[in-house]
Amino acid sequence: MDSRSQRVCLLVAAAIAMTVTCDAQISAHSHAKPATPLTWRVPVAASGALGKPVLSADDGGDAVAQDRQGNVYPAAEQVQVDSRDGKLMGRIDAPERPIDLIFGGADRRTLFILTHDSLYAVETKNAGL
Numbered sequence: 001m002d003s004r005s006q007r008v009c010l011l012v013a014a015a016i017a018m019t020v021t022c023d024a025q026i027s028a029h030s031h032a033k034p035a036t037p038l039t040w041r042v043p044v045a046a047s048g049a050l051g052k053p054v055l056s057a058d059d060g061g062d063a064v065a066q067d068r069q070g071n072v073y074p075a076a077e078q079v080q081v082d083s084r085d086g087k088l089m090g091r092i093d094a095p096e097r098p099i100d101l102i103f104g105g106a107d108r109r110t111l112f113i114l115t116h117d118s119l120y121a122v123e124t125k126n127a128g129l
């Protein structure tokens with residue numbers, strides 16, 4: 001299998017936005033329903049075709065980021081930290097509701113949390129994609 005056939009993307013579909021971030025391991029699709037936000041993992045073939053979604057976690061949100069270990073950071077009221085197998089590992093509390101997330105900084109270990117009025121930066125253990 002060549003590297004192109006291993007490429008997958010992180011897909012986030014929320015009520016009003018979609019974000020795509022590509023890596024080389026998994027794909028996650030976060031769907032925010034009013035009462036039941038969920039996070040799904042969806043494999044992406046080399047052709048770009050989506051595989052069968054698999055429920056990853058019982059939380060989700062308006063935005064999501066992923067680190068290089070496969071942990072997923074869905075943002076709803078706060079930023080959850082879910083392992084790649086869907087277990088809640090922790091939470092990052094922000095003073096305001098997050099509307100977007102992105103990893104950055106020289107080592108990509110800074111998680112930037114955008115809200116309607118502010119931008120926050122949190123150092124994380126793992127580098128982001």
